[in-house]
Amino acid sequence: MKIKCPICGKREASEYTYIGDATVKRPDVNNTDEQSWFEYVFQRRNPRGDHEEHWQHTAACRSILKVKRNTVTHKISSVDLEGPWQGQGEENN
Numbered sequence: 498m499k500i501k502c503p504i505c506g507k508r509e510a511s512e513y514t515y516i517g518d519a520t521v522k523r524p525d526v527n528n529t530d531e532q533s534w535f536e537y538v539f540q541r542r543n544p545r546g547d548h549e550e551h552w553q554h555t556a557a558c559r560s561i562l563k564v565k566r567n568t569v570t571h572k573i574s575s576v577d578l579e580g581p582w583q584g585q586g587e588e589n590n
């Protein structure tokens with residue numbers, strides 16, 4: 498599997514580190530509901546098909562990327578930078 502970093506170009510997946518599910522949203526800091534925090538910290542889906550994930554290009558620019566990947570075929574449909582550079586990614590061709 499290859500991932501096209503918006504800064505460095507297309508590189509082998511071994512240069513990247515999987516960080517986690519990009520669809521998980523942190524509860525508001527004032528939220529005292531234990532179940533909400535339990536689900537945020539411990540509960541993860543195991544989707545079949547398209548999924549959004551965070552990866553870091555640890556062997557090069559160290560950018561945090563949001564990768565849209567199919568968990569069955571491993572086809573990557575898009576890669577985008579996270580943080581203030583978000584929205585400057587492109588299709589993963």
Ligand SMILES: [Zn+2]
Nearest residue numbers: 502505554558
């Ligand atoms: Zn990079």
